[in-house]
Structures are given as C-alpha cells and as structure tokens.
Amino acid sequence: MAKRVSLREYQEGVVARLQSAAAVAQVDARLGVQIGGRNWLVDLADVAEVMPVPVIAGVPLAHSWFRGVANIRGNLVSVVDAAAFFGEASLALNPASRLLLIQPRLLPHAAILVSRMLGLKHLADLQEEPQQASDVPWLGPCYRDAAGGSWHILNVNELASTPAFLQAGIA
Numbered sequence: 001m002a003k004r005v006s007l008r009e010y011q012e013g014v015v016a017r018l019q020s021a022a023a024v025a026q027v028d029a030r031l032g033v034q035i036g037g038r039n040w041l042v043d044l045a046d047v048a049e050v051m052p053v054p055v056i057a058g059v060p061l062a063h064s065w066f067r068g069v070a071n072i073r074g075n076l077v078s079v080v081d082a083a084a085f086f087g088e089a090s091l092a093l094n095p096a097s098r099l100l101l102i103q104p105r106l107l108p109h110a111a112i113l114v115s116r117m118l119g120l121k122h123l124a125d126l127q128e129e130p131q132q133a134s135d136v137p138w139l140g141p142c143y144r145d146a147a148g149g150s151w152h153i154l155n156v157n158e159l160a161s162t163p164a165f166l167q168a169g170i171a
Helices: 009-028 154-158
Strands: 027-037 038-043 047-053 066-072 075-081 098-102 108-112 116-122 140-143 151-156
Touching: 027 098, 027 108, 027 151, 066 108, 075 098
Parallel strands: 038 151, 075 108
Antiparallel strands: 027 038, 027 116, 047 098, 066 075, 098 108, 140 151
C-alpha cells in the first residue's frame, strides 16, 4: 500500500530536492570563454563581473600583454590581454570581446580580456582528459565535450598570484 503524504510534506520534499539540485548545478557550472585559440572554463566564484570592453588607456613601459587601464564606474582597472600573456598573438578587439573582472579577493581592480563568451558549461557534461605535466600554475585539468572540443580549466587564483602576471611594467 502506498504511503500517504500530506500536501505540506510533499511541497517541502519538492523544495528540498530543488535546493539540492541548484546547489549541485552551481558547484558544477563553469563559465566558458575563448581566449585566443583556446576554450577555457572559469570558476564563477573567481569572476566579479563580465562586461563589454570599455575604452582602454595604454600605459608606457609596460609589457605588450598589459593593455592598460580602463575606467570602470570611477575605478581604474588593470586590463591584461590573456592571449598575449599565455604566449599567443594579441587579441584583436571585436564586438564579441569581453572583460572578465577578477574577484577583488583574488586581485583587486584587475581584469582579463577574452575573445568571446561561450556560456555556462557543466563539468558533468564533459569528459576529463588524462592530466598532462605542466609547469604553468594556472593551467588546470583539460576536458573534452561531446563534439570533441577541448576545454582547459583556468585557475584564476593561481594566475592572479603568479609574479609575472603581477609585474606589468618592463624592468
């Protein structure tokens, strides 16, 4: 015989399942971006904001990967061309280009320039590739999607604490 459940108990059970599913989805979700010729996955907790690219003022005596500073709501924010920093060609700005403002707890007033946004990706939908040995601290595990596309985890915390990333000026 089936167990009788009151409407209230049923509703509480539905709410609990929805909250549980939402918590799992948030942990599993990553922001997909394209930087140069690669697809990257960024933890949502490491991104303060995503925005169109504002006017960027160049800075003299800086590395070529340091695009300059941008005025974001009255705050000067350092802008790094992530593709150039990663050793690729500098990004050509286009309407799809975006700035990822890094969470201030990791690095205040800093942003990385990305080629375009690729939406939210769930790790459960991707197949993890065998880990390759790398001396690049911000390069996390690599995943493959159903279409065979490669996705690299961008460890923003490691990137933001890398001495080369923090030293934009030419010494």
